[in-house]
Amino acid sequence: MKLHCSCNRYEYYGLLCCHAFYVLRMNNVKEFPRNYLEKRWLKNVKPSKFALPRINGASDAVRNEVLELYEMFESTVDRLVHDLSKLHIYKEKMQELLNQAVIDIPTVPKVNGKAVICSMLGVKEPEETTMNNPLKSKTKGTGVFSRMKPRVEVSAEELSKRRACGVCGEKEGHNSRTCPQAQPSKKQKQQDTTKRARLRESKRKK
Ligand SMILES: [Zn+2]
Numbered sequence: 492m493k494l495h496c497s498c499n500r501y502e503y504y505g506l507l508c509c510h511a512f513y514v515l516r517m518n519n520v521k522e523f524p525r526n527y528l529e530k531r532w533l534k535n536v537k538p539s540k541f542a543l544p545r546i547n548g549a550s551d552a553v554r555n556e557v558l559e560l561y562e563m564f565e566s567t568v569d570r571l572v573h574d575l576s577k578l579h580i581y582k583e584k585m586q587e588l589l590n591q592a593v594i595d596i597p598t599v600p601k602v603n604g605k606a607v608i609c610s611m612l613g614v615k616e617p618e619e620t621t622m623n624n625p626l627k628s629k630t631k632g633t634g635v636f637s638r639m640k641p642r643v644e645v646s647a648e649e650l651s652k653r654r655a656c657g658v659c660g661e662k663e664g665h666n667s668r669t670c671p672q673a674q675p676s677k678k679q680k681q682q683d684t685t686k687r688a689r690l691r692e693s694k695r696k697k
């Protein structure tokens with residue numbers, strides 16, 4: 492059956508237009524013309540994620556068979572999921588098939604992950620690394636971090652760039668002002684005493 496409409500909807504979108512449906516209805520066609528059902532509208536257009544690792548690197552014939560099997564299984568389950576008793580029967584039959592498969596092929600050859608990727612990309616992993624990662628370049632303005640890292644997290648290279656504390660000489664991330672070992676300087680002591688004196692005076696005035 493060939494359909495053509497001057498609105499060209501099928502040619503543009505891959506969907507039959509309402510005019511075509513009208514003509515089909517007028518001609519008493521009850522079934523949807525299958526050849527006008529594009530594969531892209533079907534839910535099995537993409538292989539299921541469980542099928543993918545099994546078809547990687549396989550020949551086209553194997554690939555098609557596996558994909559069809561998955562399609563069959565999924566649509567069967569889709570139908571039977573509404574009828575538990577029939578689903579049980581199906582499961583038992585599947586179990587029989589599985590038992591037969593175990594008898595036919597007792598050991599499954601193990602698939603190596605690297606081998607799968609090699610076959611997928613069509614190249615072999617080189618024995619020597621001839622190419623290294625590119626050197627990192629620093630962008631201006633980066634490298635300011637609000638948190639002072641404790642010594643454990645700091646690398647030796649980073650530590651050598653750090654400034655040492657003038658009092659204890661440690662590179663812990665403090666300076667002579669905030670050093671826990673620092674004694675208050677004479678100047679600061681003087682400032683403190685004058686402050687206290689002023690406070691006392693102001694209290695007396697009150
Ligand atoms: Zn049309």
Ligand SMILES: [Zn+2]
Nearest residue numbers: 656658659670
């Ligand atoms: Zn210090």
